[in-house]
Amino acid sequence: MKWYKNNLTKALNIKYPIIQAPMASAASIELATSVSNAGGLGSLGLSYYKLENILPDYQKVLSKTNGSFNLNFMTHKEPRSNESKNKKFKESIKKYFEEYNINKIPNFSSTCDSFNENHLELLLQMSPKVVSFHFGLPKRSFLKKIKEQNIYIISSATTVEEAIILEKSGVDAIIAQGYEAGGHRGTFASSYKQGEIGLFSLLPQVVEATSLPVIAAGGIANGNGIAAAIMLGAKGVQIGTAFLSCPEASVNSLWKNALDNASIRGTRITRSLTGRPARGIINRLIKDMENKNNIVPDFPTVGSVIKPLANYAASKGDDSFLSLWAGQSAPMNRNISSKKLVELLVKETTNVLKMYKN
Ligand SMILES: Cc1cc2nc3c(=O)[nH]c(=O)nc-3n(C[C@H](O)[C@H](O)[C@H](O)COP(=O)(O)O)c2cc1C
Structure with missing residues (x-):
């Protein structure tokens, strides 16, 4: 039996169990469709999309691939307004606005909507093969409608407790998101601290505790990593960084440069850029806010306040306030096309697993 043939690849109708992570800020249509065309599962993160742009972009996807496809939404709780926190946060970043001569610190406003009735209606209309959610799941009545339409449902767990909740809620597969992962922690029911578990520990525990296919995410960047995930019981991998x-990725030159220097700069989890813990390459804001994460207001309102700083600094070639999301394996990145990357990952995994035959 080939390593890439299993119940997950069968259910998703894909050749290889390699899912390109739905990276809301970085996964372009070109990236996602090229992964689907190479036999993996391409994904588009729709959380920061304006509602009216979702359908036209999905139509572009359909014009570029016949392969299975995954649409991804965030399911965060609405932010609580906390005037005292907002004030403290503004106080702490005032110095940067002064330094850049930017007059006004903007007000806090939401940068993305949680999955709602409008998204549901569109999703049912588009009816992709797969939908994945981050930060838990939408409400039960929404899930029921999605299931009735036979759309395969996936969500991330950062603890065994969350994996069990996802299984009981009726998902079809669970992503075990290790602490190495780039971008936002998917944590939704456990405390963020509880979710600080590396993939090597989390993955076999989720496999043991649930009966669904488990998809490994976090720090996987080559065939050895995929083979290790399979050895630990994963049926597939979700790879972002x-x-x-x-x-093909929508990554600007500052972000790309930071990725190229990730081994020197390192990555860290921060709340300071969006209001929720997320891993990115260390920059000035992450460093300065290291011990002030408790004064950061709720996701997703922080981005609106940071934006003028990020834009101004970026215009001067400075990434001090950018979200440089990346996981701990970023130094292993290869500058090759996504098609080549999928082919190489498959080849490497096959070679590694061959060594263990007999
Ligand atoms: C730039 C970036 C953006 C991300 N955005 C999303 C997102 O919108 N939705 C989501 O479910 N996961 C998102 N993630 C997390 C991934 O789904 C996945 O857990 C992670 O990329 C796996 O770790 P790796 O980056 O080490 O491969 C993002 C990750 C990165 C690196």
Whole structure:
């Protein structure tokens, strides 16, 4: 039996169990469709999309691939307004606005909507093969409608407790998101601290505790990593960071440069850029806010306040306030096309697993 043939690849109708992570800010249509065309599962993160742009972009996807496809939404709780926190946060970043001579610190406003009735209606209309959610799941009545339409449902767990909740809620597969992962922690029911578990520990525990296919995510960047995930019981992998260095990704030159220097700069989890813990390459804001994460207001309102700083600094070639999301394996990134990357990952995994035959 070939390593890439299993119940997950069968259910998703894909050749290889390699899912390109739905990276809301970075996964372009070109990246996602090229992964689907190469036999993996391409994904588009729709959380920051304006509602009216979702359908036209999905139509572009359909014009570029016949392969299975995954649409991804965030399911965060609405932010609580906390005037005292907002004030403290503004106080702490005032110095940067002064330094850049930017007059006004903007007000806090939401940068993305949680999955709602409008998204549901569109999703049912588009009816992709797969939908994945981050930060838990939408409400039960929404899930029921999605299931009735036979759309395969996936969500991320950062603890065994969350994996069990997802299984009981009726998902079809669970992503075990290790602490190495780039971007936002998917944590939704456990405390963020509880979710600080590396993939090597989390994955076999989720496999043991649930009866669904488990998809490994976090720090996987080559065939050895995929083979290790399979050995630990995963039926597939979800890879984000490794795809960021492909030319098809929507990654600007500052972010790309940071990825190229990730081994020197390192990555860290921060709340300071969006209001929720997320891993990115260390920059000035992450460093300065290291011990002030408790004064950061709720996701997703922080981005609106940071934006003028990020834009101004970026215009001067400075990434001090940018979200340089990346996982701990970023130094392993290869600057090759996403098609080549999928082919190479398959080849490497096959070679590694061959060594264990007999
Ligand atoms: C730039 C970036 C953006 C991300 N955005 C999303 C997102 O919108 N939705 C989501 O479910 N996961 C998102 N993630 C997390 C991934 O789904 C996945 O857990 C992670 O990329 C796996 O770790 P790796 O980056 O080490 O491969 C993002 C990750 C990165 C690196």
